[in-house]
Amino acid sequence: MPGPAGHVGASLPRAVAVTLSLVAGAGAFMLFLQFGMSDGLDAIDIARSVLIFISTWWLAWGAVQGLMGLTTQAEPPALPEGPLTAKVAVLVPVYNEDPVTTFSRVAAMDESLQATGLGHLFHIAILSDSRNEAIAARERLWFLRLVGDRAAEGRIFYRRRTDNRGKKAGNVEDFIQKSGGAYDFALILDADSLMEGATIVEMARRMQATPDLGLLQTLPVVTRAGTRFGRAMQFSAAFHSPVFARGLAMMQGRTGPFWGHNAMVRVHAFAESCGLPELRGKPPFGGHVMSHDYVEAALLARAGWRVRLDDDLAGSYEEGPENIVDHAKRDRRWCQGNLQHSRLLLAPGLKPWSRFVFFQGIMAYISPLFWIGFMVASVLAPHFAPPPDYFPEPYWPFPIFPQAETSKAIGLAIGVFGLLILPKFAIALHASMSGRARSFGGAARVFASVFAELLFSSLTAPVLLAWQTRSVFQVFLGRDGGWPTNNRGAATLSLGDAWAASHWIVMTGAVALAGTWAMAPGLVVWMLPVILPMLVAPLLLSWSSRPSRSGLFVTPTDLAEPPVMRRQREILAIWEGEAALPGAPLVGTEPSHASA
Amino acid sequence: MQNTVPLSSAEVERLVQAIGTPVSAPMVMPKQVLEAPHGGLLRGLMLRLHLLASPRQGL
Secondary structure (H helix, E strand, O other): OOOOOOOOOOHHHHHHHHHHHHHHHHHHHHHHHHHHHOOOOOHHHHHHHHHHHHHHHHHHHHHHHHHHHHHOOOOOOOOOOOOOOOOEEEEEEEOOOOHHHHHHHHHHHHHHHHHOOOHHHEEEEEEEOOOOHHHHHHHHHHHHHHHHHHOOOOOEEEEEOOOOOOHHHHHHHHHHHHHHHHOOEEEEOOOOOEEOHHHHHHHHHHHHHOOOEEEEEOOOEEOOOOEHHHHHHHHHHHHOHHHHHHHHHHHHOOEOOOOOOOEEEEHHHHHHHOEOOOEOOOOOOOEOOOOHHHHHHHHHHHOOOEEEEOOOOOOEEEOOOOOHHHHHHHHHHHHHHHHHHHHHOOOOOOOHHHHHHHHHHHHHHHHHHHHHHHHHHHHHHHHHOOOOOOOOOOOOOOOOOOOOOHHHHHHHHHHHHHHHHHHHHHHHHHHHHHOHHHHHOOHHHHHHHHHHHHHHHHHHHHHHHHHHHHHHHHHHOOOOOOOOOOOOOOOOOOHHHHHHHHHHHHHHHHHHHHHHHHHOHHHHHHHHHHHHHHHOHHHHHHHHOOEOOOOOOOOHHHHOOOHHHHHHHHHHHHHHHHHOOOOOOOOOOOHHHOOO | OOOOOOOOHHHHHHHHHHHHOOOOOOOOOOEOOOOOOOOOHHHHHHHHOOOOOOHHHHO
16 A cells, blocks of 8 residues: 655645745736726726736746746656566557557557567557447458567457447546456557657556556657647647646646556556546536546545656657647547536545646636636726716816826736746747757757747637637537547648638627727727737638648657657558558568568 | 458457457456535535535434
């Protein structure tokens, strides 16, 4: 049994982060209140000040996390001693994925694992939840090909569930209930995950060396993006995310994150702690737990197990959405999953930090509502403002003009903008000084990329915000988004596709512009940065989904392709070539593909 | 390695079952308690603050 869960040095970083972000929020509140008071205080001024407090606090919370990541150093984990003896299952859940691509990743990982000399300790299980019969039939054929190529009979397994109860969490649970007893640890992957064998072995060694470690999460690097949107996201994830993750790691203590994949669990800890019940009622708030990973991390921590993010572990990769529409689809699912966690905020026995993680997830999705509330209230505010009183002193014959407080509003806007950009430029500066920028193409290219990413994210933010807001309303109105298949295929959106996906955003932007013009014309200029991208949303969607030919957004995996990625690319090229041949046999007919 | 071209889909399925089924080593995975028996966020909060009578108190 693990020892009692404590907070290994996490209390101070948490207190600092909470205090700094609250101070920033309070500062914004005071500034805006003074601005609002200039023409007499009314209820809408107070409402706007509260909204700006919440929004600024949330922005500052993210910024503090980034700055904390910059100013701290990962504590090296205890070096594992002795030989690795644990048995590990590598779990690859699939759901209507292209088996050629997915299984080529399995082949590359298996090859990489065997190259470590410890491959005999690892089994790979492909856990299919595919509902499409044609895809399932292809999965079976390509499984035979995979086993043949890798000479992996008895080492690589495939099973398909007859019903996909519980979605991915249920899929993993089903494996653990039937086969978990054969393994000490399980590496949980996604269909698009790719990991170096050496990394997987190192994870198992760390798990073996730390008996109270229930789950070890790596920081997956997004790879192989080809579109403008994908490249910008990939750069941001590779360049900024490790620093933010470091800040998070400082605050997590024993209650670290689980992001659902590229993480290793201790099987008996997971089995005894993470059986997820169906929640009372219907989706979106009831039914199976959608964003199961956060809940499983909380349940492991509740049972006394340590959950840890080791951000020093390299060799962990995933792929991301290539256009804004696919991103929005995935975000719709995450939105529902995170809002469902509101049901679990008071779940019995959870660690306070686990509850806070749920709260953070909910805030991440409802925070746009506060900004929208602030903007709507600002447009309406002139209609609530009392008429100016130039003679407030009864016996004073000269008019007293209200003090102009516009500078405070401008100062606040600069402060909010600063919270958005400061951490990113601080990370760029730090990378230039520490030499980290070299692996991103050099300091000049890094600064240009950071600037371009800021510009790009500023343009796309209102469009993403519109989608996020719609998702939140859909969930609140009880609409279940279901479990759509991830689109990992063609990324380019035609203007027609983009219009079909985003015409409602254009209409919303037009209504917002007309409303602001009619009710508060002085605010039109302030609202344009939000409204203009909404008006041109189809252009943005289509343009950003096209292949990138820019020299910006270079990441380390572009400059030096990791071995497992290279092998997967080679295997996939061979398999795809053969799959494209009409009537070509799939399995075991050519000597070159006989057992390796 | 067997050539799958002459095999029917049922035969492929049987072959996959034979070599693909993971080892059998059952494990119990008990369902965890995530919701208070008298659920509801607001109700749960009020109970914690002793602003509502617990159902047990009525017994």
